[in-house]
Structure formats: C-alpha cells, structure tokens
Amino acid sequence: MPTDCISYQNSGYFSSLMNDYLDQKEPTQSFYNRFPNLENFEAQIKEKKTNYTNENRAVLVSALQKQYSKISVSGLTQRNIDTLTNDNTFTVTTGHQLNLFSGPLYFLYKIISTINLTKELKAKYPSQNFVPIYWMATEDHDFDEINYFNFKGRKFRWNKESLGPVGRLSTEGLDDFFEVYSLELGSGKNAEAIKKIFKESYLNHSNLADATRFLANALFGEYGLVILDADNPDLKRTFIPYIKEELTLQTSHKKVLETIEKLKSYTIQVNPREINLFYMEDNLRERIIYENGMYTINNTKIEFSESEILAELENHPEKFSPNVIMRPLYQEVILPNLCYIGGGGEIAYWLELKSFFNAVNISFPILLLRNSVLLATEKQAKKADKLGLSWSDLFSKKDDLVNEKTKVLDDFSIDLSIQKDFLKNQFHYLHSLAQKTDKSFLGAVKAQETKQIKGLENLEKRLLKAQKRKHFEELERITDLQNELFPNKSLQERQTNFSEFYLENGNDLIQKLIDQLKPLNTKFEVIVF
Template sequence: MAKVTSLEFSKTVYFSSLICDYLAEKPGLKAFYNRFPDIESFKSQIEEKQKFFTDDARQTLVCSLNKQYKGVKASEASLKNITLLEEATTFTITTGHQLNLFTGPLYFLYKIVSTINLAKQLKKHYPEFNFVPIYWMATEDHDFDEINYFNYSGKKVQWNRAHGGAVGELSTRGLEEVYNVVESEFGQSKNAQELKELFNNAYLNHQDLTSATRYLANELFKDYGLVIVDGNDSDLKRLFIPYAEEELLHQTAFKKVSETNEKLSNGYNIQVNPREINLFYLDEGLRERIVFEEGVYKVNNTKIVFSKSEILGHLYEVPERFSPNVIMRPLYQEVILPNLCYIGGGGELAYWFQLKGFFKAIDVPFPILLLRNSVLIQTESQTKKLKNLNISNEDIFLKRDAFINKKVREISNINIDFSEQKNHLLIQFEELRNLAKQTDKSFLGAVEAQEKKQLKGLDRLEKRLLKAQKRKLSDQVQRMTDIQNELFPNGSLQERNTNFSEFYLEYGKQLIPELIARLQPLQQEFLVLTM
C-alpha cells in the first residue's frame, strides 16, 4: 500500500498563476468558466446538459462506439457503459490525450485515473444517474514529432519514419525496431515480460496508430469501464455539420475567442490564438488548414479550392474531411458527448478558459473544468533519503538553484542571510536622505547612488559566502542534488518526463490499482506517493 502526502499546487512552483488563481477561486476568473469543480456543482451541470443533448445524438454516439469497438476485447464494464449512453440519465466525464508512443509521459495514466475516479465519485453522490469515463484519442492531430517517442531511464526511445496527415492513420510499420530496443532495455523479469507483450500486442499486431493506442488504453483500464472515443468518425462528424458550417460562414470562434483573449491577457498568458477559420481539411496523408482568400475557400499548401456552395456541399457529403483544430475540438467533443466535465493538465485548461464566450455565443453548454491529478512517485528508499537529508515536500519541488541555496543556508553553521545587514543599511541611508533634504537636496542623488552601491556589495558578499559554503558542504550538496535529479528528471516534473514502464517494472499490475485507490480528483492537491 502506498503512503500518501500532498501539497498545494501553488507551492510546487510548476503551475501557472492562471491555474493557481482558478484553484483559489479568484473572482476575476469567474467569467472564464461555467462552474467550479465541486461535487454540488454537478447537479446544475447535469440539468443544463440534459436539456441540450438529444436522444438522436445518443443513438448516433452509441452506434459509432459499437462500430469502433468491433474486434476489441472490451470488458463487460466498458460494454455496459457504452449501452448506458443510450439512456437520458447517463453522462460522461472526459479526458483527452495525444497518441503518444507507449502512452508517453506518466500523466497519461493520471488523466485517465482522475476521469475514472470522478465518475465513481459522482455515481455515489448522484445514484439516480450514470457516469461514464471517456478517453478521447486525439487521432486527428498531425504533430508526429510530439508523439513518436517515450523516455525510459534517461534515454529517448524513438520511432523514426516519414509522416503526414492525421497521426491516427499512420501505419505501425517500423515499430519492430522500437520493440527491439524495448526488449533489450526492459530486462527479463516477470513484469518486463508483461510490458514487452503489451507493446508487441499493441504495436506489432495492429495496423495503425489509432487501433494500437485503443488496444493499449483498453488493456490498461478496461477493468474500470473506460470507454475510448475516436472522433475521426464520419457519423460523429455528421452531428458536427451545423457547427462546422457556422465556422466556415461566420467565423464566430475567431471573433469570440479574440474578445476573450483581450480580457484574459490583462493578467495571464494566452495559450492559443484563433484563426479566422479553425478547421483543417483531412484526407489520406493530408491535414492542412482551410483558409478563405479572394472570395474562395482554399486548402493551404495544396491546389484544392472551393466556392461557398461547393464547400458546404462537400461538408454535407463527406463531413469526415473537416477536422477541428485546437479551438474547435473542445466544441466538437461537447457536441457529440453528453459530457459534464473535462479533465486536463494546466496547459489544456488554460486554452479552455479562452472558449467560454465562444460556447455561449453558439448555445452549447460549457463543461466543468477540472485539473487532473498530479503525482510524484517515490520509492521507500528515496523517502528515507529525503528524511535523512531533512528535505520536505515543499523543498524538493523548488527549482534547482533555489533548492540548493535554501538547504545550504539551513545546514550551515554560520548565517548566510544578510537581510538584517541590508535592513540596517536601509535605515542608515533613510537618515542620510533626511539629512540631505534639510541641508542640500542636491546631495540626494549621491546618497541614493551610494545606497545602491552598498546594497549590491552586500549581495555580492552574500553570494560569495554561499558559494564558499557550497564547496565546503559539497558532499551533502551532491546527495541533495542527486535525490532531486532522481525525482525531477531533466529538472522537470516526473509525470511530464518519465514513462509508466519504469514503475511497472518495479510494481507490475499493482501500479494502476494503487493509483485508482489513491487519486482523489476533487481534492485538488499535488500528491506524493511512497510506494
């Protein structure tokens, strides 16, 4: 059993002011989201979504999912959840992620576990309704370089191949070479054999990246009723036709998101900027922007051109050719799913905050936004090291220089904090300023210049003394640096860098049930698990 401790996201220094302010429910952000993610908020969200989502949309969704699940060895729990989606009392909790090779970074697991656990928690609180956890595969993305690798033990395991178009349609040819690397790196333990079999079955026994990723996610989470959705589906795209037509003719997203960005940018960084048309044209080996120029619609970097009537006719005939970009994809998701809540990382939620005004303008309910669980996994040995070095949870999350400086000050037998001397100096110079004002005001500039010079001198002395102490305490500094490097590879959060395979090799099939047991999505704190 894992031991759990936690700390506030704002104390980790890895989350933006936007996310920290959202979690603190700062009033200035209220206009950019619908409802805050607490258990009571879901009652009103259910009522709002019930009015919007039609029985016809449910039938289309269930029919599409049944087609997508043909040939998939789904669990009874997942198949039951698909059937439940026909009922007006069933809603979804959704997360989405790229088709990263072998799940990519650890937070792939945390997103899905957060989604599963929130669905379970809502069922307990609202037993008259059903809640289905959804993993939305980003099959239409075309950023292959973002997904063609995973990190293992400090090494980059990479899939090299030519690419173009939607990544979900990419053939898995060439992944035999990656498997050979996996086989040599993972070793021969029982857990290693399970991992190698999982990789082999997913990538060498499936023809494209979509089916490989569906197999992988299903194998990891099928016992928990996870339902996997591929949005690159002609029937589901047909539900989206009115919104794609609106985008082509009126560019509402551009107008409304631009208005929101202007307001949001007063205090926060903008994550994405809208285009005048936020749709791509999708075909075999092709995913390019649709642009409106010189009175016609063009597919960027091609010779494909449509008049207004031609592109609308094409949309109604083959809606699957029209692919939403980062601005439109959230809308597509909310149109085709009876969704209540989207669970994502800080970067994802940042661009969702830009969309509230757009959703309102086209009368689509805006979902509750929930920051996914974040986790730092420590071994028992690492936890003991941290305790012996007197390093707290707050300490270990500090950036490298701040971490070392703080710990050196703590363990030094001399005081390396010149704050008292600086305060004394400031008092002295305040007296000199008063004296100058009473005698000759022309001396004020000289007094202030001397003050700055002496404060800088104290800063330099403090840094030199700290540097000298680091040399003197080099063994302890090295041990502290080593443990932080282990837990924060490449100076980043473990969950954004490390692949789940490193922990599966250690903990095997216990890993995911342990995460399911420990992660509480509405707790909204960063968890530290000692396994």
C-alpha cells in the first residue's frame, strides 16, 4: 500500500494564511502569541497562571459539577473536573457546533487532537495537570448548518423550526428521523451499537445541548474529556466586565479592524460588528445595535438606554451572548486555557483577535491546527497500490491526476515541450535577424511564433485526449477510487459522518485514531482499516 504522506501546506486544502502560519513566516508572527510546540507551553503556563483567578476556577468547577450531575461520568473525567480546582491545572480546548449526531468526521479529530495533546503535555510537564475540554457551541442559532449529516452518500436532515440558541432546542420529532436512519443502518452488532447511542443521546434527552453532551461523553468519556456548556448564568457573570466594555467602548471592533488592515493580503475570515453581542432568550438570539443613543435588539421592538442595558446585564448576564468575535474571549476568561485547537477557518479568525486580547489584558492562547485524516480500507489501499497511485496523487485535483496518469500509462511522451523549446530557439534567431535587417518584420515573426506554438499545444491536447480514450477503463478506476476517498471532490472529513466507519469498525475506530494521531504533526494522516 502507499506509504507516503502529505503536508497540510502541500495538500491544496488550506488557505495561504494557514500555510504561512504553519511555516511560521514573518508576516504572520505578530498575530499569534506562541507557535504550537511543546517547549513553548512552558511560558504559556506561566503567563496563564498569572492571568486566571481562583474565583473563576471555583465558578467553572461548580458549573461543570451541575452539568454532569445527571449523566454517568467516567473516573478519568471526574478526576479531571476535580483537578480543575488546583491552580496547577490547565485546559486544552476545542469547540464545535451541535451538529446532529456529530456532523462530519472532523468532530472526532478535533476532540482526539485535544485529548492527545493533554497527554503529550503531561509527559513533558509532569508537575502540571492538563484537561481536555470540548466547548459546545450551544448559543449558535444557525440551525440549517447543523440539522443534518451525510451517511453513505445520502443526506439525513432533521426538518424543524428553530429561532433561538440551538442548545435549548427541543429534540421532539427526532424519533421519526431515527426510524428512517435506523433502516439505513441495517442490522449487526455495530449497527445496533450506533442505534443505541443515537437513541440514548437524542430520544432520551429533551434538548440538543443535553443530547450532544451525552453523545460526546459516550464516545470520549473514558479518555477523560470534559464537556462544557457555557450558556450558564454563573459563567456569564464572570464575563460581565468584558460585556460592559463591549457595550460602551466597542473595543473589539476597533482592535480587530486594525488587525484586518494588517492582514489585508490574505482572505479575511470574519469582520467585526460595532457591538459583537447578541441578546438571547429561549426563542430569540438577535444582534444588539447601538444607534441614536439607544441599544436596540435587531428584528424586535426591544430597546434599552445605556443605564437600562447595564442594569439588564447585571440582573440577567445569561441574556448576553457573544458572537464569533467575542466568544473566544469568553472562553479564555472562564477557562484556565493554554491552547485552542480548531480547523483552518477557525485558526484564521483567531489570528484576527490577538490585539483585542492584548487590549483587555487576557492571555492569548496557543493556536493549533487540528489533525486532518483520510480513512481508507485495506481494499482501497491495495487498489491504490495496484493502480500505481501514491496518497499524494489522490490528493491532486481530478483533471491533474487524470492528465498525469495518462502520461505515465503511455510508452511514449505526450509532452511536446522539447518541440516547443526547439521552435522558440528558431524564432529567437528570426527575432535577432529582424532586429538587424528590417524591424517591420518583428510583428510578423512574433505572430508566426505564437501561431506555431499554439498549433503544437493543440496537437498536445488532441494527443492527450486520444490517449485518455485509449486508457479509459484504467483512468475510470483511478477516478472512482478518488471519488470514494474524496466525496463531492472534498475532504472526506468534511463530508462523512463517523457512523459510516463505526458501522464497519465499531469501537476500534476511535481507539485507532487515539493511538495514531499526533496533534503537533502538520501532515495529513492516512489511516487504513
């Protein structure tokens, strides 16, 4: 089977900003605190220790104990919650939306990267404790982004109305969804295990936050994962000073705009609003807008004066919800966090935030790109070998792959570069001759050169097309394999639900990922089952 690997930078699936960040290029260095390697965590630990209070620890542990009071807790998770009371305990955090049944595969990779990094940190710094945190994005309100998952090429969608934060959304109606999905799963030991996890998660819990907590705990509880729902009045109360500053001074807007100007050579991930907060109730999550001396809630008739909204904040901090700009700050205020692990898009918007964190005197975490993985069966790996394909080949764009393999399959060269170079040399002589004799011929010489080079290029294309027809069957096998591994011409991890692989591998799926993934490696892992 193929044994090569491919770096994130050479995969073609990451932005120029992410590639430059991974290469630690100078233009990106001012936008992060420390680069993710084990040695840099020593200084991060010291910085965070001076920037996080015991009062916040106590509030965090109390909130976690309440959230875990109604579910079965593994010994390791309970120990991790308990150790959070100690000032030598720190967290590594990843966050994810409440996608139905976890959504795409990278949900697993985020959490496994987080769990494995805490292990590496403990080995490097044994006198400290490190707790893996999964931050549930319970306050998001874009239900259309999370109400489906893909299984065996088919989209399973939960059709339901949703207005407010998705974490508070009722799971009513998922029993009908489950009936359809369970038929697709079929029978067998692993199929029954998947059905059991789904039923216990979604049919035995009344809201999406509790259902997602149960699911993540069922999959990762034995590895010590701690799951946090930050839609909590006590946690929000610790964030009041920063919400107040956002309402009255709009610091985030000013600082992030300054950073965006410095990042203008890259694609900008998110743009700040003047106030980066929502007003939130069970069926409401709308922007807070400041205009004409009043704070209005978008798409409602609710409005406050400054004194009224600050009183509302003191009395009901849970009604103030951070958006994508403010949420990272909320996370770093309430957690003793050292590192945030996310995908390329997430890390890109975190890089916009460092100057904002500096302005409000909160430590900016180390930013780590999560593991990316391609899962393949032994049959697929052997097929790649038989077809003479490396993993790097399969990461290529389809047209590039087909063109390259067509050339390899022939016993003569389809590349007419030698002939084109010969022509260019001949015309170089004619250009020199025209310069010395009659410069009026220069245009005619150039036109003739362009025509003949174009003719060779057209012959090359026709020859390649003819050879593609000749090798159609083998090329089709190549593209069929690529389509299996890269559904919809996208990364498998962004398309496929974990249950598709759990159906074949059961608990071995997660254990093998835990065993093989190295969070600080910047290359795609190809794991063969």
